[in-house]
Amino acid sequence: MKKKVFQLLVDNTSGVLSRISGLFSRRGYNIESITAGTTADSRITRITIVASGDDEILAQIEKQVAKLEDVRDVKELKPESSVYRELALIKVKVSAKERQGVIAVADIFRANIIDVSPEGLIIELTGNQDKVDAFLSLLEGYEILELARTGIAGLRRGTEDIVYLDLDNE
Numbered sequence: 043m044k045k046k047v048f049q050l051l052v053d054n055t056s057g058v059l060s061r062i063s064g065l066f067s068r069r070g071y072n073i074e075s076i077t078a079g080t081t082a083d084s085r086i087t088r089i090t091i092v093a094s095g096d097d098e099i100l101a102q103i104e105k106q107v108a109k110l111e112d113v114r115d116v117k118e119l120k121p122e123s124s125v126y127r128e129l130a131l132i133k134v135k136v137s138a139k140e141r142q143g144v145i146a147v148a149d150i151f152r153a154n155i156i157d158v159s160p161e162g163l164i165i166e167l168t169g170n171q172d173k174v175d176a177f178l179s180l181l182e183g184y185e186i187l188e189l190a191r192t193g194i195a196g197l198r199r200g201t202e203d204i205v206y207l208d209l210d211n212e
Contacts, residue, residue: 045074046100047126047196050089050107051115051205054080058112062089065110071095071103075128075193085209086114090195115205119196126196130174131156132165133188134181144184151177162187 052058059078066073074092081088093103108116119126136144141163148155148165151173157164167177171194178186 043094044096044100045092045094046103047119047121047124047194048091048093048104048107049115049117049119049196049198050091050113051081051207052087052089052110053112053114054085054087055112058087059089061110061112062091062107065106066093066103069102069106071099075191077193077195079195083207083209086207090119090193092194114207117198117203117205119198123200124196124198126170126194127168128171128174128194129192130165130167130177131188131190132167132178132181132186133162134165135162135185135187137161140184144181147177147180153177 050062052062059076063073063076065071072094074094076089076091078087078089080086091107093100095103104116104118107113134144138160141158144163144165145155148167151167151169153165153167155163156166167174174191178189
């Protein structure tokens with residue numbers, strides 16, 4: 043099974059995310075992660091989907107998504123020509139004497155401690171999936187109380203191949 047990262051530019055209308063995820067569900071395609079947010083133009087939403095499957099399934103996903111009414115553009119974000127990031131919030135149970143060890147590991151990963159309580163910490167970490175996974179593996183000796191991961195957001199490197207949508211003349 044391969045993974046591909048797709049970037050979609052879609053109309054910012056109600057139900058668009060539901061229609062896209064419904065296509066995956068109906069066809070039995072797997073979504074590894076999905077993120078969505080408005081672009082510089084609030085009429086357009088950028089959706090990043092990580093999907094898995096064989097070459098045939100991944101090609102079919104790209105074709106089927108491109109046919110949806112609200113979809114303006116679909117691109118594959120290849121690792122060698124793109125930047126991927128993920129945000130993770132990790133709530134760790136730590137005693138006062140364990141706290142410094144966790145803070146030291148967080149510092150190495152350039153993570154931020156965003157909340158401290160007598161019995162724990164909340165850590166914010168941004169990076170690629172490998173960085174998040176490596177950080178979590180170093181926390182295995184501690185009790186992770188809660189974990190929230192956003193999934194991948196990504197953009198192509200450079201300024202070529204930018205899609206400009208002319209929504210005013212439609």
